[in-house]
Amino acid sequence: MSVLVMKFGGTSVATLDRIRRAAKRVGREVANGHDVIVIVSAMSGKTNELVGWVDEISPLYDAREYDTVVSSGEQVTAGLMALTLQEMGIPARSWLGWQVPLKTTSAHGAARIEEIPADNIAAKFAEGMKVAVVAGFQGVSPEGRITTLGRGGSDTTAVAFAAAFGAIRCDIYTDVDGVYTTDPRISPKARRLERIAFEEMLELASLGARVLQTRSVELAMRYNVRLRVLSSFGEYDEDAGTLVCPEEEIMESNVVAGVAYSRDEAKMTLISVADRPGIAAAIFCPLAEAGVNVDMIVQNIAEDGRTDMTFSCPVDQVKRAEKALQAAREAGDINYRALVADTEVAKVSVVGIGMRSHTGVAAKMFDVLARENINIRVITTSEIKISVLIERKYLELAVQALHDAFELEKAA
Amino acid sequence: MSVLVMKFGGTSVATLDRIRRAAKRVGREVANGHDVIVIVSAMSGKTNELVGWVDEISPLYDAREYDTVVSSGEQVTAGLMALTLQEMGIPARSWLGWQVPLKTTSAHGAARIEEIPADNIAAKFAEGMKVAVVAGFQGVSPEGRITTLGRGGSDTTAVAFAAAFGAIRCDIYTDVDGVYTTDPRISPKARRLERIAFEEMLELASLGARVLQTRSVELAMRYNVRLRVLSSFGEYDEDAGTLVCPEEEIMESNVVAGVAYSRDEAKMTLISVADRPGIAAAIFCPLAEAGVNVDMIVQNIAEDGRTDMTFSCPVDQVKRAEKALQAAREAGDINYRALVADTEVAKVSVVGIGMRSHTGVAAKMFDVLARENINIRVITTSEIKISVLIERKYLELAVQALHDAFELEKAA
Numbered sequence: 039m040s041v042l043v044m045k046f047g048g049t050s051v052a053t054l055d056r057i058r059r060a061a062k063r064v065g066r067e068v069a070n071g072h073d074v075i076v077i078v079s080a081m082s083g084k085t086n087e088l089v090g091w092v093d094e095i096s097p098l099y100d101a102r103e104y105d106t107v108v109s110s111g112e113q114v115t116a117g118l119m120a121l122t123l124q125e126m127g128i129p130a131r132s133w134l135g136w137q138v139p140l141k142t143t144s145a146h147g148a149a150r151i152e153e154i155p156a157d158n159i160a161a162k163f164a165e166g167m168k169v170a171v172v173a174g175f176q177g178v179s180p181e182g183r184i185t186t187l188g189r190g191g192s193d194t195t196a197v198a199f200a201a202a203f204g205a206i207r208c209d210i211y212t213d214v215d216g217v218y219t220t221d222p223r224i225s226p227k228a229r230r231l232e233r234i235a236f237e238e239m240l241e242l243a244s245l246g247a248r249v250l251q252t253r254s255v256e257l258a259m260r261y262n263v264r265l266r267v268l269s270s271f272g273e274y275d276e277d278a279g280t281l282v283c284p285e286e287e288i289m290e291s292n293v294v295a296g297v298a299y300s301r302d303e304a305k306m307t308l309i310s311v312a313d314r315p316g317i318a319a320a321i322f323c324p325l326a327e328a329g330v331n332v333d334m335i336v337q338n339i340a341e342d343g344r345t346d347m348t349f350s351c352p353v354d355q356v357k358r359a360e361k362a363l364q365a366a367r368e369a370g371d372i373n374y375r376a377l378v379a380d381t382e383v384a385k386v387s388v389v390g391i392g393m394r395s396h397t398g399v400a401a402k403m404f405d406v407l408a409r410e411n412i413n414i415r416v417i418t419t420s421e422i423k424i425s426v427l428i429e430r431k432y433l434e435l436a437v438q439a440l441h442d443a444f445e446l447e448k449a450a
Numbered sequence: 451m452s453v454l455v456m457k458f459g460g461t462s463v464a465t466l467d468r469i470r471r472a473a474k475r476v477g478r479e480v481a482n483g484h485d486v487i488v489i490v491s492a493m494s495g496k497t498n499e500l501v502g503w504v505d506e507i508s509p510l511y512d513a514r515e516y517d518t519v520v521s522s523g524e525q526v527t528a529g530l531m532a533l534t535l536q537e538m539g540i541p542a543r544s545w546l547g548w549q550v551p552l553k554t555t556s557a558h559g560a561a562r563i564e565e566i567p568a569d570n571i572a573a574k575f576a577e578g579m580k581v582a583v584v585a586g587f588q589g590v591s592p593e594g595r596i597t598t599l600g601r602g603g604s605d606t607t608a609v610a611f612a613a614a615f616g617a618i619r620c621d622i623y624t625d626v627d628g629v630y631t632t633d634p635r636i637s638p639k640a641r642r643l644e645r646i647a648f649e650e651m652l653e654l655a656s657l658g659a660r661v662l663q664t665r666s667v668e669l670a671m672r673y674n675v676r677l678r679v680l681s682s683f684g685e686y687d688e689d690a691g692t693l694v695c696p697e698e699e700i701m702e703s704n705v706v707a708g709v710a711y712s713r714d715e716a717k718m719t720l721i722s723v724a725d726r727p728g729i730a731a732a733i734f735c736p737l738a739e740a741g742v743n744v745d746m747i748v749q750n751i752a753e754d755g756r757t758d759m760t761f762s763c764p765v766d767q768v769k770r771a772e773k774a775l776q777a778a779r780e781a782g783d784i785n786y787r788a789l790v791a792d793t794e795v796a797k798v799s800v801v802g803i804g805m806r807s808h809t810g811v812a813a814k815m816f817d818v819l820a821r822e823n824i825n826i827r828v829i830t831t832s833e834i835k836i837s838v839l840i841e842r843k844y845l846e847l848a849v850q851a852l853h854d855a856f857e858l859e860k861a862a
Binding site for chain 1: 466469500503504506507508511512514515516518519521522525526528529530532533534536537543544546548549594595596
């Protein structure tokens with residue numbers, strides 16, 4: 039018997055009516071012959087309400103109690119979904135994290151999954167149960183307390199169950215109908231991708247295509263879980279959504295899969311720092327401790343034993359970064375002549391596994407931007423991605439020009 | 451170290467503000483030197499919302515899923531209360547039913563408590579925890595699923611914990627400030643009782659003084675748990691509320707403790723039924739099966755082998771009773787000439803353990819009603835209670851006259 043995992047996000051279970059629509063999709067997969075594990079989020083708005091109460095009581099809350107309170111949202115949806123399926127005549131029951139048990143670390147609020155024993159649920163499937171409805175986002179610590187998995191926790195729960203049960207696929211139902219070549223709000227030519235490789239999805243997700251949390255894609259890649267992202271509001275269609283899968287399953291693809299962007303970036307440059315071993319650590323350790331998410335880093339060539347160091351970070355972390363560097367200078371850990379912040383930049387990236395075997399992508403990207411008179415401030419590259427910092431006002435122009443130049447509106 | 455159990459009902463934890471006020475009361479008892487077990491209900495309105503969803507999905511719901519959904523309300527309050535106490539600097543943590551574990555039968559929706567091992571919570575008290583906040587109303591079945599205890603479940607949880615931990619007392623905080631000699635809305639002379647015996651409370655509770663659920667009083671009596679009912683909205687006062695306690699703790703008391711009533715009763719009479727062995731069973735078994743709550747039963751003396759049988763039930767169950775008796779007649783199980791329903795009656799009762807040793811209470815009651823020209827339709831008596839059915843329009847008059855005649859406005 040093949041197991042299929044289906045995950046429904048908060049907007050997909052926001053009302054009893056939507057739960058019913060989601061349950062119909064589950065029923066169709068049961069009719070297709072699958073044993074189904076359904077992972078549910080809290081009804082949209084519920085988690086925010088619960089978190090709001092906790093925050094109001096105590097800004098420095100006990101994360102164990104936070105988890106006890108917040109996990110109740112998924113508990114409610116799990117029960118309601120099981121009832122809805124039963125009402126449709128489908129043998130179903132709910133499972134809470136501690137009942138599976140989904141064992142996690144004790145890092146409350148951001149716990150990591152340690153183990154999902156399959157035997158309890160598998161035994162019920164063997165007895166004729168067709169659907170196990172599992173409350174997402176939650177587990178149980180070695181101390182027997184409820185834990186939550188942090189942001190994107192329900193996606194992660196879904197992928198982990200798919201891995202534990204050797205599922206044929208993990209379908210993530212959400213409010214978008216798949217992964218696009220770029221943001222359709224910026225380029226009307228944006229096209230839904232039928233398939234995308236794990237690595238590409240990781241780069242797109244971390245760059246701002248907020249469809250799947252990075253963590254769940256990483257987990258899917260590690261355990262080779264085929265993920266499908268699709269809308270819970272569209273018509274049923276075997277080929278709906280986007281399949282996130284191993285590279286080998288993508289027969290033919292464009293060299294570039296998509297153009298991602300991040301609008302609110304800042305570029306900071308430390309002018310004339312001593313070019314000595316350990317200088318990078320001396321600069322970036324205090325930034326990490328201050329919670330600054332440093333993204334791109336570029337070091338100029340040295341001259342007379344001194345160099346310039348440039349990095350980017352989210353624009354709302356500039357103040358924090360300045361304070362941390364100032365403190366490090368006052369403590370004598372680093373020395374620089376000036377700190378220059380440019381808060382008017384944005385990041386544009388082209389991503390594609392085809393770049394591994396095709397040369398000239400970077401050259402073409404730079405050429406396209408040059409033709410549009412867009413000046414590049416910083417460049418970084420990885421095996422399957424090229425990112426540039428540009429002036430923010432050129433962001434839309436750059437994305438559209440790159441999308442056109444790489445002909446992303448056409449399927450491979 | 452003495453353990454005190456404090457239970458807060460839904461209105462006492464309806465908002466974060468009220469939770470804070472309840473937490474202050476808990477803090478005061480901690481300062482008094484007690485280890486405190488706090489039992490919380492769901493925030494008022496929450497349980498109804500959850501039950502409403504379940505009912506909307508499926509009128510014939512799976513009680514296991516019902517319990518999963520509905521128990522989430524107490525879970526939220528338990529976490530919020532623990533956080534509030536911590537914020538006040540009091541070492542506290544929440545416990546869900548399955549974490550204690552509060553072991554119950556598998557009768558979902560109306561489970562019975564089987565065992566409350568004290569070791570987990572006792573170990574935390576030994577480590578310095580001052581307050582264990584326990585989600586009321588819920589437990590865990592032998593199959594590892596969440597169960598709920600049914601109506602009044604949180605009161606029952608509180609009493610059961612008091613018994614399991616040998617608590618010095620179980621304080622039930624609610625929205626009334628104690629048990630009264632009668633309903634203050636009917637008699638302005640109604641007086642709050644400082645103490646009342648378990649047996650008296652049982653008779654008053656089942657007669658409509660809806661302060662404590664019968665089940666929790668029964669449990670308290672069986673395990674000799676001293677219960678105090680008091681308002682969570684009044685000022686703190688050592689002598690607040692009403693203490694429900696063993697008879698021996700009540701040194702001196704009025705012969706009659708209170709006058710109870712039930713407004714919406716109906717009197718039904720089967721005229722001319724065969725007076726044969728087994729006739730009562732033949733009449734009342736079908737009524738029980740039909741879910742009719744038969745209260746008083748009176749059988750007339752027989753004449754020529756036939757008799758009249760009268761019983762009372764809630765007025766909204768009359769139709770159901772008629773249908774059940776009709777069906778039994780058609781099946782040939784019983785035989786009667788006519789079925790007469792009087793839906794305009796009410797029940798008035800006087801209750802008091804003093805009646806065991808004092809005679810003349812019944813005579814006085816009948817005399818008082820006669821002086822007011824109130825006709826008695828049916829009389830039943832128990833060791834500590836006399837109940838009569840009267841015309842509904844005389845209800846207020848009867849209660850006031852009895853309260854005056856037995857001088858209940860005066861303390862013993």
